[in-house]
Amino acid sequence: MPDIDFQQLTDYAKQFTGLTKEQEDILIELSQEIKPYLPRITDSFYEVLLAIPKAQPFLEGRVETLKQTHIHWLEQVFSGPYDANYSQAMYHVGDVHVRVALPVEFMVGAMTLVGVRLTEVLGEILIDDPSRLNKATTAVTSALGFTLMVMQQSYESSRLSEELDKFLKITGMSRTLFDNLASVYK
Amino acid sequence: MREDMLASILSDLNGTSADIEASAVISTDGLLMASLLPANLDEDRVGAMSAAMLSLGDRTAQELARGELEQVLIRGNKGYVIMTHAGTEAVVSVMAKSTAKLGLIFLDVKRASEAISKLI
Numbered sequence: 001m002p003d004i005d006f007q008q009l010t011d012y013a014k015q016f017t018g019l020t021k022e023q024e025d026i027l028i029e030l031s032q033e034i035k036p037y038l039p040r041i042t043d044s045f046y047e048v049l050l051a052i053p054k055a056q057p058f059l060e061g062r063v064e065t066l067k068q069t070h071i072h073w074l075e076q077v078f079s080g081p082y083d084a085n086y087s088q089a090m091y092h093v094g095d096v097h098v099r100v101a102l103p104v105e106f107m108v109g110a111m112t113l114v115g116v117r118l119t120e121v122l123g124e125i126l127i128d129d130p131s132r133l134n135k136a137t138t139a140v141t142s143a144l145g146f147t148l149m150v151m152q153q154s155y156e157s158s159r160l161s162e163e164l165d166k167f168l169k170i171t172g173m174s175r176t177l178f179d180n181l182a183s184v185y186k
Numbered sequence: 187m188r189e190d191m192l193a194s195i196l197s198d199l200n201g202t203s204a205d206i207e208a209s210a211v212i213s214t215d216g217l218l219m220a221s222l223l224p225a226n227l228d229e230d231r232v233g234a235m236s237a238a239m240l241s242l243g244d245r246t247a248q249e250l251a252r253g254e255l256e257q258v259l260i261r262g263n264k265g266y267v268i269m270t271h272a273g274t275e276a277v278v279s280v281m282a283k284s285t286a287k288l289g290l291i292f293l294d295v296k297r298a299s300e301a302i303s304k305l306i
Contacts, residue, residue: 171241171245178238180215185231
């Protein structure tokens with residue numbers, strides 16, 4: 001894993017997505033109410049993915065295991081904390097996605113799908129409290145945006161690293177030579 | 187000590203022809219080991235660029251079935267850059283005028299690189 005300052009990445013992602021402590025508290029308050037719905041969201045999520053031909057090779061024989069991981073992550077969305085440790089974990093998830101050569105659009109598509117499903121459930125749970133529903137929806141949007149941003153950061157780093165490996169292999173340059181060359185042209 | 191000996195070989199090389207303007211010995215990682223360069227050339231850039239070019243030359247010769255690389259020659263309208271291995275760990279890079287007689291310079295560079303390879 002590249003040398004990343006996860007606290008800096010966390011602060012940066014929060015600046016962009018507007019994820020605040022108050023929003024984290026809103027998510028935590030919701031955690032018990034939403035927990036029974038999470039398996040349903042995960043089932044629906046994988047049902048959609050399985051219907052996408054390009055996604056199928058990444059899912060075959062692994063759906064049940066992936067579902068467990070997905071539910072665990074959804075629970076994390078509503079428990080936080082959105083700190084450097086969470087960013088590091090999500091960065092790792094992005095890195096794993098790169099290593100299995102998951103197409104880049106899957107990450108945005110999947111996160112959008114999760115957002116849509118969570119919004120639907122929040123609408124059911126908070127149907128009688130529009131003010132809370134509004135705050136909860138905003139908090140979920142910020143939290144998912146935060147997560148996506150961190151994961152995409154790892155995606156970008158990993159992709160560049162893979163491209164560099166390919167370049168070094170093609171040119172026969174050692175990593176040290178490349179680093180020396182790069183340092184001269186900073 | 188070794189650097190002085192390398193510099194001495196480069197000095198002899200530069201002295202063999204008025205057409206040779208600069209020369210350097212570089213590690214295959216692109217770090218300068220000794221050089222006789224004019225002040226307007228950045229030593230680090232000469233080092234890193236020469237090693238990178240020779241590395242690419244190695245791969246090109248290999249990929250295009252040209253056998254073992256002997257040298258990389260770059261010709262610009264202001265002169266030449268000649269790069270060759272000096273053993274497995276070093277690269278010799280020579281800059282010559284555009285009017286240079288390359289045959290003689292190739293010979294001198296080959297001799298210098300052999301002498302350098304014995305030192306490294």
